[in-house]
Amino acid sequence: MELRRLQRSFDAFDEAAAARLGLNRTDLRCLDVVLAGGPLPAGRLSVALKLSPAATTTVIDRLERAGMVSRAPDPGNRRRVLVAATDAARSAETEIFVPVGRAGAQALQKYGPDELAVVLDFLRTAREVQEEQAVRVRTSS
Amino acid sequence: MELRRLQRSFDAFDEAAAARLGLNRTDLRCLDVVLAGGPLPAGRLSVALKLSPAATTTVIDRLERAGMVSRAPDPGNRRRVLVAATDAARSAETEIFVPVGRAGAQALQKYGPDELAVVLDFLRTAREVQEEQAVRVRTSS
DNA sequence: TCGTACATTTCGCTGATCGAACCAACGATA
């Protein structure tokens, strides 16, 4: 199925990006969340990445050592640690991820509005099917 | 982007399937390859999964212990070990993976031929974009 | 039949993740 191939290409891209930045996949996902979601507490990362708090701590450690994020205590609640992307992370973003979005938008220009609607509908439908099936697999003991 | 969401739903499904079978993601991928590609030598799995030969051996060990695959020496070349899916694996396949295909096909019925063509073209285009970008990231040192 | 190449496995190690214990800070309450 073509969807599988697409999935693999995403995977290959992520791998290339991680290698480029000297990070592992988990760290890259974390960086992605931090870049997208602004400074956010470690616990939020933990649920976003579906990692234990302990593992999340070490992920942040690695990214901090790599100069990609910084820790700061939340002024409003000093138990919290706010994780923020550094300038290095932002420049990596513009260099690696932004062009993907541009290329994608460019490629979409060949479609008309109704074609885009079909594509969007397909993506949503496919997602719904996957989610339903995931539920089925989880619940049908 | 909707594509990201779709990707995550695939991920969630894979996770659910792995949990259901008591396997980890790598083992599940391996099982998928074996189910799809008939009995095949361990080395082939190694390249398909992009794992070292050593890691592949342990993956096969785990799947064998779980009763999902069996090892047999290749009669034509006794250095080789042929890995084959067991009946248990096949019944897991029909119980977990086959319905996904069915549900997918079902969901696609609402599209006409030209709509399907648009969708297919989109999937290919998206993949090409990803692949190009992966190359860019890899090469632009 | 000897030596080299090949396919897989074994071994020792590194690194990511987990659960449990721990520590600090918050907030309710009496």
Add this chain to the structure above:
DNA sequence: TATCGTTGGTTCGATCAGCGAAATGTACGA
């Protein structure tokens, strides 16, 4: 305002997946 349960995060010890290198056993050409 002193206390106590709760919350957010880190530390610690253990586990497991994966790698590279060496070992094992098989095939094949000189």
